[in-house]
Amino acid sequence: MTDNTVExxxxxxxxxxxxxxxxxxxxxxxxRPRKDPITDQAVVTDVRLKRYLRDQLDADxxxxxxxxxxxxxxxxxxxxxxxxxxxxxADAIEEIEDIRDDFLDxxxxxRYFGATLSFNADTDDDLLDAVAEAFDGGNYTGPVQFxxxxxxxxxxxxxxSNTLTSVIATQDDKKTGGFDxxxxxxxxxxxxxxxxxxxxxxxDTKLTRTDVERLDTLCWRAMKNQTISRSKMGQEPRLxxxxxxxxxxxxxxxxxxxxxxxxxxxxxxxxxxxxxDATLDVTKFVNRLASVNDHVETVHFVGDEYLDVxxxxxxxxxxxxxxxxxxxxxxxxxxxxxxxxxxxxxxxDE
Amino acid sequence: MTNANAGAMDPAPDRSEAPPELxxxxxxxxxxxxxxxxxxxxxxxxxxVTKQTYRLxxxxxxxxxxxxxVGVGRxxxxxxxxxxxxxxxxxxxxxxxxMTQPSLGVGTNPKETFGTVGKTRGKGISVSFPDTxxxxxxxxxxxxxxPAYRLYIAVEDEAFHTALKHHLERGTSHYPPSLGLSELLAxxxxxxxGVEHDVTAVSTDDxxxxxxxxxxxxxxxxxxxxxxxxxVERLPAAMEADGRNRRTTEFTxxxxxxxxxxxxxxxxxxxxxxxxxxxxxx
Numbered sequence: 001m002t003d004n005t006v007e008x009x010x011x012x013x014x015x016x017x018x019x020x021x022x023x024x025x026x027x028x029x030x031x032r033p034r035k036d037p038i039t040d041q042a043v044v045t046d047v048r049l050k051r052y053l054r055d056q057l058d059a060d061x062x063x064x065x066x067x068x069x070x071x072x073x074x075x076x077x078x079x080x081x082x083x084x085x086x087x088x089x090a091d092a093i094e095e096i097e098d099i100r101d102d103f104l105d106x107x108x109x110x111r112y113f114g115a116t117l118s119f120n121a122d123t124d125d126d127l128l129d130a131v132a133e134a135f136d137g138g139n140y141t142g143p144v145q146f147x148x149x150x151x152x153x154x155x156x157x158x159x160x161s162n163t164l165t166s167v168i169a170t171q172d173d174k175k176t177g178g179f180d181x182x183x184x185x186x187x188x189x190x191x192x193x194x195x196x197x198x199x200x201x202x203x204d205t206k207l208t209r210t211d212v213e214r215l216d217t218l219c220w221r222a223m224k225n226q227t228i229s230r231s232k233m234g235q236e237p238r239l240x241x242x243x244x245x246x247x248x249x250x251x252x253x254x255x256x257x258x259x260x261x262x263x264x265x266x267x268x269x270x271x272x273x274x275x276x277d278a279t280l281d282v283t284k285f286v287n288r289l290a291s292v293n294d295h296v297e298t299v300h301f302v303g304d305e306y307l308d309v310x311x312x313x314x315x316x317x318x319x320x321x322x323x324x325x326x327x328x329x330x331x332x333x334x335x336x337x338x339x340x341x342x343x344x345x346x347x348x349d350e
Numbered sequence: 351m352t353n354a355n356a357g358a359m360d361p362a363p364d365r366s367e368a369p370p371e372l373x374x375x376x377x378x379x380x381x382x383x384x385x386x387x388x389x390x391x392x393x394x395x396x397x398x399v400t401k402q403t404y405r406l407x408x409x410x411x412x413x414x415x416x417x418x419x420v421g422v423g424r425x426x427x428x429x430x431x432x433x434x435x436x437x438x439x440x441x442x443x444x445x446x447x448x449m450t451q452p453s454l455g456v457g458t459n460p461k462e463t464f465g466t467v468g469k470t471r472g473k474g475i476s477v478s479f480p481d482t483x484x485x486x487x488x489x490x491x492x493x494x495x496x497p498a499y500r501l502y503i504a505v506e507d508e509a510f511h512t513a514l515k516h517h518l519e520r521g522t523s524h525y526p527p528s529l530g531l532s533e534l535l536a537x538x539x540x541x542x543x544g545v546e547h548d549v550t551a552v553s554t555d556d557x558x559x560x561x562x563x564x565x566x567x568x569x570x571x572x573x574x575x576x577x578x579x580x581x582v583e584r585l586p587a588a589m590e591a592d593g594r595n596r597r598t599t600e601f602t603x604x605x606x607x608x609x610x611x612x613x614x615x616x617x618x619x620x621x622x623x624x625x626x627x628x629x630x631x632x
Binding site: 009026 | 386387388389421447449450451452453454455456488490493495517520521522523524525526528532533534535536537538
């Protein structure tokens with residue numbers, strides 16, 4: 001056990017918003033923004049959020065196993081899987097474990113979100129058993145999980161620009177742009193993502209405390225840096241809280257449900273166009289954490305100054321002031337300095 | 351932790367409590383909790399491309415969820431939930447609306463999108479892994495929206511019972527519980543009246559009983575009444591380890607509804623009363 005072991009459970013709420021964009025198209029629905037047809041809430045899947053996080057890890061030069069479609073696969077050797085082919089003896093268990101460790105060291109996203117591998121021994125069952133055991137059977141459950149998010153508001157789609165003719169070729173070897181591409185966008189949506197860091201599952205993928213701390217800057221930067229394509233621009237991170245718990249095995253379980261749109265201080269849902277039209281009611285979140293503050297080690301937090309927050313029916317300030325509000329209720333906080341801290345979590349030069 | 355063998359299952363090693371005892375499938379006490387989430391997906395085992403969901407968590411899934419809370423690994427809890435020594439009642443709370451979400455995933459068909467490295471002949475290991483730069487496959491997942499289920503749990507295994515009770519009382523879990531897929535995070539609520547409740551066996555001689563929980567073995571027992579709708583699903587009920595995998599050894603048909611309690615003939619059911627509610631255990 002090293003001192004970089006994940007010892008505490010963390011529960012994450014990551015609030016983002018989307019203005020005049022398509023935060024997550026539905027591939028079976030003409031790529032229209034995903035929506036709950038009954039409530040008209042927009043939906044963004046965990047898969048979409050994890051793509052942003054993986055792309056940011058890649059941009060930061062961390063090894064990533066689940067690559068962008070079409071990317072070169074030169075990383076495969078770096079991910080150490082090729083080397084397994086040289087092993088032909090189950091007694092080489094230490095070597096197999098070294099390869100496993102190299103793989104997990106190199107595949108940052110597998111440490112967070114897990115992966116599935118499969119192994120086929122040709123003749124030697126002992127060897128297969130040894131490899132399968134070293135690699136946890138090839139099924140790595142991610143110790144970091146995010147649920148698909150549903151917007152706090154019912155959303156509307158822009159009525160204009162229903163189709164678009166692209167002047168940019170869609171593939172390298174084609175000269176002509178695409179025609180009749182659907183371009184459907186939401187006017188405005190605000191999403192609370194809910195995530196969890198499982199301290200007991202962390203050892204399976206060798207997730208480290210440094211990895212967990214990296215999330216504090218990664219989520220924010222990914223939403224800033226990776227939402228740059230035509231349909232994805234307009235998304236911003238608004239509030240990130242990682243509640244690190246002190247009590248073994250304890251977490252509240254639905255912290256994201258502590259956030260509502262303040263109906264009195266926000267424009268009516270059909271008129272929401274911009275973050276300044278919305279006020280986030282944080283009353284339930286603050287009260288809930290205050291009621292369990294014995295279990296809370298620290299709330300790591302970063303908030304945006306454009307998003308107003310209210311508490312107990314009164315305007316309190318902006319999301320950037322949430323730490324003061326939590327401290328007033330006896331909940332310890334630590335403000336994340338995203339752009340000062342992230343460099344410490346980049347890969348070390350070798 | 352000083353004793354590594356004590357494992358995750360036993361957060362209070364000195365604590366000893368009497369686990370429930372089963373008589374004709376009805377326990378004399380049970381643990382009660384409600385699991386909720388934003389989404390659930392209990393994949394039907396008889397579907398392939400479209401990942402359709404059961405509306406009710408199969409008993410085997412409930413067992414897995416409780417094993418996660420207690421911290422027992424995969425393949426290590428099937429005996430605890432053998433129907434001969436355990437009883438589970440499942441009650442759907444709220445409506446069970448579903449919504450389909452397609453997602454683009456890395457292919458999992460070894461014949462199509464996997465890359466392989468390693469020896470192909472003679473001694474050696476070959477590793478197959480998804481080619482993560484290849485085109486993604488569309489998988490359509492049917493999710494239950496805002497699922498909530500009240501669970502009534504009785505296991506005769508003392509260590510499991512004690513550990514589960516302890517975790518439910520403290521609001522803790524070894525592995526975080528989820529509803530069918532690891533990303534569908536769940537929360538667990540316990541009744542204000544406590545986690546453990548007495549169960550009074552309900553005579554099954556009566557011609558008709560009103561049952562508040564889902565009703566197992568529904569084809570034989572459910573009594574339809576005018577104007578009341580119910581669903582019936584055939585769910586996996588028990589499983590066993592099978593080499594590297596596991597396999598289902600029992601199925602049962604469950605009838606359930608999000609409306610008023612259903613009527614059933616008591617014959618063949620293991621019915622118990624918990625806090626004035628009639629629960630069918632299986």
